[in-house]
Amino acid sequence: MSYEAHFRVWRGDAEGGELRDYQVEVNDGEVVLDIIHRLQATQAGDLAVRWNCKAGKCGSCSAEVNGRPRLMCMTRMSVFTPEETVTVTPMRTFPVVRDLVTDVSFNYDKARQVPAFVPPKGVAAGEYRMRQVDVERSQEFRKCIECFLCQDTCHVVRDHEENKTSFAGPRFLMRIAELDMHPLDAAAEVGLTRSSSAQEDHGLGYCNITKCCTEVCPEHIKITDNALIPLKERAVDRKYDPLVWLGNKIRRRDA
Amino acid sequence: MATGTTPTPSATPTARRGVLTPGRAAISARHLRTDRWWLPPLVTALGLAAFIGYSTWRAFANSHYYAAPYVSPFYSPCLATNCADMKGGADWALFGDWWGLSPALLVLIFPLGFRLTCYYYRKAYYRGFWASPPACAVAEPHAKYTGETRLPLILQNVHRYFFYLALPVAGILTYDAVLGFRDEHGRWGHMGLGTLVLLVNITLIWAYTLSCHSCRHIMGGKLRHFSAHPVRYRLWGWVGVLNGRHMLLAWSSLISVGLADLYIYLVSSGAFDDPRFF
Ligand code: SF4
Numbered sequence: 001m002s003y004e005a006h007f008r009v010w011r012g013d014a015e016g017g018e019l020r021d022y023q024v025e026v027n028d029g030e031v032v033l034d035i036i037h038r039l040q041a042t043q044a045g046d047l048a049v050r051w052n053c054k055a056g057k058c059g060s061c062s063a064e065v066n067g068r069p070r071l072m073c074m075t076r077m078s079v080f081t082p083e084e085t086v087t088v089t090p091m092r093t094f095p096v097v098r099d100l101v102t103d104v105s106f107n108y109d110k111a112r113q114v115p116a117f118v119p120p121k122g123v124a125a126g127e128y129r130m131r132q133v134d135v136e137r138s139q140e141f142r143k144c145i146e147c148f149l150c151q152d153t154c155h156v157v158r159d160h161e162e163n164k165t166s167f168a169g170p171r172f173l174m175r176i177a178e179l180d181m182h183p184l185d186a187a188a189e190v191g192l193t194r195s196s197s198a199q200e201d202h203g204l205g206y207c208n209i210t211k212c213c214t215e216v217c218p219e220h221i222k223i224t225d226n227a228l229i230p231l232k233e234r235a236v237d238r239k240y241d242p243l244v245w246l247g248n249k250i251r252r253r254d255a
Numbered sequence: 256m257a258t259g260t261t262p263t264p265s266a267t268p269t270a271r272r273g274v275l276t277p278g279r280a281a282i283s284a285r286h287l288r289t290d291r292w293w294l295p296p297l298v299t300a301l302g303l304a305a306f307i308g309y310s311t312w313r314a315f316a317n318s319h320y321y322a323a324p325y326v327s328p329f330y331s332p333c334l335a336t337n338c339a340d341m342k343g344g345a346d347w348a349l350f351g352d353w354w355g356l357s358p359a360l361l362v363l364i365f366p367l368g369f370r371l372t373c374y375y376y377r378k379a380y381y382r383g384f385w386a387s388p389p390a391c392a393v394a395e396p397h398a399k400y401t402g403e404t405r406l407p408l409i410l411q412n413v414h415r416y417f418f419y420l421a422l423p424v425a426g427i428l429t430y431d432a433v434l435g436f437r438d439e440h441g442r443w444g445h446m447g448l449g450t451l452v453l454l455v456n457i458t459l460i461w462a463y464t465l466s467c468h469s470c471r472h473i474m475g476g477k478l479r480h481f482s483a484h485p486v487r488y489r490l491w492g493w494v495g496v497l498n499g500r501h502m503l504l505a506w507s508s509l510i511s512v513g514l515a516d517l518y519i520y521l522v523s524s525g526a527f528d529d530p531r532f533f
């Protein structure tokens with residue numbers, strides 16, 4: 001089945017822009033990215049869009065479709081009725097470059113601010129041995145394709161530009177959780193407590209666990225339940241639990 | 256969240272903040288969602304408001320909370336002298352007779368604090384009552400946002416202490432449910448619809464309590480090496496299964512505790528007799 005769909009696509013750059021109307025053919029089995037490509041091929045040769053894999057694995061084609069942060073290549077046209085207007089805009093949390101392309105360097109800055117994995121002493125690279133049960137939690141977070149849809153949807157920065165300096169965003173708080181749960185990370189040995197640093201240096205307290213990051217993650221990572229809330233609990237251990245604090249003082253060992 | 260009232264230099268003027276910040280794609284609409292995004296926060300807010308209204312009335316009413324052998328979960332344990340005589344129930348006049356208000360107020364602060372600081376209810380009321388955010392990618396109406404970084408919301412971090420306190424409360428409600436197997440004269444070997452109501456309620460309360468995120472952390476989530484703690488790893492796994500349904504359990508236990516109280520209110524006020532199974 002084919003039909004003519006009504007699309008509204010945001011066209012413009014940092015100076016300004018508008019939602020422009022297009023009538024465009026849609027065929028069975030297509031996704032939003034196919035339609036954007038058809039627009040490029042037939043009516044809007046200069047339409048800027050970022051994409052690579054068309055398989056939901058590179059994280060390039062992030063945009064907002066009918067107001068919801070999504071991967072264009074993973075949004076099937078069959079979820080819309082033929083009568084429905086489909087509005088496609090760039091992500092609205094990051095500065096726009098042109099049309100559907102945004103400047104996501106905020107995320108790279110935040111990535112750099114998270115201290116890297118600290119190699120354990122006395123174990124050469126290539127000799128790391130870990131039990132599967134011990135790495136399992138961190139592995140869930142490794143599924144991340146860095147599409148930054150979670151960063152885009154998080155109201156802490158989406159609705160409050162001024163919070164961008166102090167808040168790392170769900171993707172990078174999750175990175176801290178990944179390392180804090182890593183069986184071989186030796187951050188504690190060099191005096192870095194990742195959980196309290198998440199709160200003090202990376203803005204964990206800004207997250208009010210309203211779960212929008214989890215809702216939009218195309219990899220279905222349980223960001224809030226498995227990374228952010230456990231990280232908050234770990235910070236409580238360090239900062240607000242006198243029993244745990246006392247126990248650690250006395251026993252001086254890490255579980 | 257709305258604590259800081261002095262304008263800071265970093266706050267952009269109302270018209271150009273959030274998704275309207277200069278440099279972002281110039282779109283005047285605060286959101287472009289076409290689905291009924293307002294429905295879930297509305298239903299949440301109405302549901303919570305209904306429970307708050309009902310429980311406030313019942314907590315202050317100070318009447319019709321005991322219909323032998325059943326006691327309303329709102330009034331147990333009863334810690335003041337002015338409680339109804341509960342025949343072996345959790346009726347300990349720890350507070351003496353100076354307490355003239357409803358005895359429910361003395362104990363309800365524990366479940367109230369537990370649910371108020373619960374990670375799920377936080378999400379529910381931040382979205383439903385505070386619109387922060389009302390729904391994903393729908394701009395919130397507030398000019399400033401500091402989340403849980405400062406007072407009062409930084410106090411949400413005490414949740415695990417309310418979890419510890421919730422355990423004895425659940426224990427006492429379990430005891431109350433067991434007492435439902437006595438008849439109104441205190442003889443064992445009885446069961447009525449009220450017993451069943453209390454049993455269902457306490458099962459849901461336990462499931463909700465144990466599915467708590469703090470519980471999941473305490474059981475094993477805090478560990479670095481699961482392989483060194485096989486028992487706690489198991490416990491963590493079990494709690495994790497419940498935890499995945501935390502929202503469902505939060506609502507079902509909220510409804511069941513309200514219905515259990517309503518049932519006892521109706522029996523105690525004589526609206527109908529408790530049907531007896533044996
Ligand atoms: S759960 Fe926290 S990090 Fe995720 S979107 Fe909500 S506020 Fe942001």
Ligand code: SF4
Binds near residue numbers: 146151223
């Ligand atoms: S966590 Fe999910 S939503 Fe966030 S960047 Fe990774 S894949 Fe994308």
Ligand code: FES
Binds near residue numbers: 053055058061072
């Ligand atoms: S093009 Fe790679 S995720 Fe969509």
Ligand code: FES
Binds near residue numbers: 374376469
């Ligand atoms: S009771 Fe909901 S998280 Fe603890």
